[in-house]
Amino acid sequence: MSNPLAKLREECQRQLEAATEAAYPGTTLPESKYSQPPDPKMGELASAVSFQLAKTLRQKPADIAVNIAKHVKKHGLVASAEAVNGYINFHADEGNYYKLVFETAAADLEYGYLKVDKPQKIMVEHTSANPIHPITIGHARNAITGACLANMLRLRGNQMRVDFLVNDMGRQVALATWGWTLLGKPEPDSATRGEIFIGNIYASTNVSMELLRVAKETKVAEEKGDVPMIAELQEEQEKFDNAAAELEKTAPKIYNALKAKIAAYPDPAAEIAKLNTAYENNDPETKKAVRRLVKICIDGFVQTMGELNIRYDSFDYESDLVWEHKADEVLDALKKTDFVERDQGALIFNCDSVANIYALKQRWGLAPNHPIPRLVLVRSDGTTLYTLRDMAYSIYKFGTGMDRVINVIGQEQALAQLQLRIALVALGKPEMGDNQLHFGYEFVKLPEGKMSGRLGRFVALNDVMDRSTELALEEVTKRTPDLPEAQRRDIARMVGIGAVKYALLSVDANKQVIFDWAKALNFETNSAPFVQYSHARCCNILIRAKERPAPDFSQLKDPKEREVAAAVANWPEVFAEAADVLKPGTITAYLNSLADKYNSFYSALRVLNAETPGLVGARLALVDAVRVVLHNGCAVLGIEAPERM
RNA sequence: GAGCCCGUAGCCCAGCGGAUAAGGCGUCGGCCUCCGAAGCCGGAGAGCGUGGGUUCGAAUCCCACCGGGCUCGCCA
Incomplete structure (x- = not known):
């Protein structure tokens, strides 16, 4: 592997050892750290050994540096050494060193891609944007970072795999599908990106529903004379009015059609809950609709990301984990441990006690007082939560033969990601807990505040x-x-x-x-x-x-x-x-x-x-x-x- | 209340134990008879949130505090 700097460093080290022996016979050199002088005119490499030797030799670093430097001999890549401010600065022989540097770099199309000693199989999961709205600049930070991490690790010699989790089980997807169904399940024309098309339907459905809800709640509050509540609702109303006005401009047909249709439903939220449950139960008709809607969006993602030269090896559907009972299996296994308890009808996982028993805080470098709250696995109504499915997903990831898994996910999910790793340990898979890394990042905000897909406020x-x-x-x-x-x-x-x-x-x-x-x-x-x-x-x-x-x-x-x-x-x-x-x-x-x-x-x-x-x-x-x-x-x-x- | 992240010139941002704190934007002043001015050269502007501590040496490590963001059982 071509690394001219390493070669120079080796030669400097050899000269340094000889010079130290000459200046201070019998002295053992500590492992020497090399840095680069602030100004290249001062030399190519600087050794700080004099600082480290100061204690044992009972001399000032500056004096030690002078004594050692004067014994350094010209040899090979090393031209000379001088002592400056306690450092020993090595000057490379220009002719020899430049020849080495420039010729190796120019001759090697892979120059710089130093390989690791032990290549690993590593999965990076990134992007994983909800398949109901356009990719924002926020998702782009995730995707571009994730793709770069995968690139770096691949060029470093590892075998990479990139996955995208399709989050199709949430209420949001059900909401979009409901709206889409009301419109008669239209397909986007060829000029319209799938995710923009679906995004407009999603935002229109959501805003229409919210406006109806706010209107209803305002009526109740007015009857009760609840003044603070009325004020709060007014604020909400304003927010959604703005969003509605925006949608009337950007997607008037979709918005107005949905507004009219949704007004006819006394309880839209119930319709969505029904649809959600049907999807969880793998109802064929519902499955067909949801999967089609999601596919329209994902196709758009693939196109957009493709233009950025970002590609995925696999799109993993969350619903598959549920239908294949992977989440159930995890739940059953967890129930058999001592860490799951029932509380007010919900099933709760006691993270902290796992962490204590297995000394995980120490093992993972967390503060001893780092609190790890309990985690709800199953709601009191019997439905499961995302984290449970996420556990199944982690097991799936390692099941594809990975040594390491990197999740590129917002920093706000740090706690959930930690709880996930703890669960893997509790499930008897500590190596998965150890080798799963949450690569967190902070969100991209707009000057006017947080982006919001629900309100259609974002930079696409x-x-x-x-x-x-x-x-x-x-x-x-x-x-x-x-x-x-x-x-x-x-x-x-x-x-x-x-x-x-x-x-x-x-x-x-x-x-x-x-x-x-x-x-x-x-x-x-x-x-x-x-x-x-x-x-x-x-x-x-x-x-x-x-x-x-x-x-x-x-x-x-x-x-x-x-x-x-x-x-x-x-x-x-x-x-x-x-x-x-x-x-x-x-x-x-x-x-x-x-x-x-x-x-x-x-x-x-x-x-x-x-x-x-x-x-x-x-x-x-x-x-x-x-x-x-x-x-x-x-x-x-x-x-x-x-x-x- | 607790935990995590952030706090460096007017603004953005790098450095995360070592030599005068690096860049960019903006600002002021120069440079196209010469390989592309998306460029180059020079000036002004910070002592790194505050206060302690560890160290030969701290923007970098530790402690306390202040300011901002995020998170803390039935969202994902």
Whole structure:
């Protein structure tokens, strides 16, 4: 595996050991930590051993560093060492090191994708949006992050599988199906995305029902003279009136038809409950309707996500787990443990006592006082709750042969996810509890507050993609009018979608995001287009290079070249680290800084008409190396890097 | 009330035990006879919510507090 930095580090370590022996005979070196000096001019690698040796040698770190540094000999990749502020800074031999860095990077199309020693089978479950409304920018954060995690882990050498849980058992799906049935089960026309079509039906049904309910409750409150209640209801009324007005604009036919039809039902909620129960009982007619509605939506998801180059290996229907009695089996098994009790008619799982008996808090690094509330498995009316089905789903996931399972799910479900793992232990499957990871992330909010599918208040991913791609097309057309339109559109797609992905991936998952159009559509520094542009510049030079003279890397003397070399050398370990700690943001930050350094180099130094042929060759190798790294880095994020833009 | 997450320049955001706290947006001033100005160069702007503690060394670890978000048995 090509990792020039590791090679340099090994050689530094050898020199360091020899120098320490010379300076302080008999001293055993502690495991030495290497870092990079703040300024590459100070050297390629810095050792902090002097700080660690200070105690045993009873000397100041700065003095130790000086004593060791003066014994370091020039050898191989190592040119020299100097002591600065207690650090021992190693300078690489420019000619040898640059040759190693740039040539290995340029020659290896997989450069940077360091493989793990023990590949695993890992499932990532992500997106799993309810199949009743459009994909919002919030789901997009989930999907883009999940897809990136899967990418990173796959490129790291693991065998990946990506699943989408189709949540078709909830009241929401029943509600949408009821509305859809009232309309005569229409199909969307070919121009309308399935999830947008169903989303309008869902929101219209919900808003119509809520307005009727509020009206009814207001009447009661008025009769009773309950003033605070009347005020509260008025507020609700306003909310739904706004939503209704919006729907009358965006989907007037659907909304007005549903409003009229629903008004004829004295108790719509009962109709929905009936439908829900029928579906749970696998009633053929109901099943046909629900599954069709869900499929319309899922087909839309597949198309939308496909445009983002995000794909799934399997769509797992929650209802299948119920109909195949997987949830029942889990319930029976749990009932046989000592951890389930009946309380006011409901069946309750005692998480905390499982956690204590198996010392799970300690095992999973939770605070000893971390409270784990009990979990209701079965309602007092005998119906089951989602978490029970989720337990069955986890068992299903591991049943597909996975070593690890990663669930990309909102942070708000942290407790439920923990309870789930505890249940797996209680079921006698501790390895599942241990190897299931909840990758939580904070939600995307709008400047005006939380998004709401029920109220139709959200930013749809499709809109963001459309606007972003459109903007990109304008830019591309402005800059490269000579390209044929099809190619310009293709580039605009890569740039527009890249910008959206980059914007979402660059913010750490546990930070809240307030959606900002300007940020999502940023095409300047610290954006995907900035990185892509740098890549296109690399490609352009390489295309223009008529020939590649033999490189003389010792002629690369400029600090800007050194900075680029250092960044290129870092890539493999940046990638490995990002994949291991599941932090896509590390990669966006890295790409931005590499592109930044490359652009400085680009504007200050000539490549094609450099002073000597040897220098031309060396700089071409540098450009080629940067090209590979930018390309591979983008690929990890699921971003394409065009050669022209 | 309890638990988890977040709190870094006007705004956004990186760094999470080590060398002068990194970028971006915005702002001010420069750069296209030269490989693409989606670019480059330079200026101003924070000492990392507050107060303690651990350490040779803390934005990073520990404790307390403050502010915001989320969650806490019959939603998913």
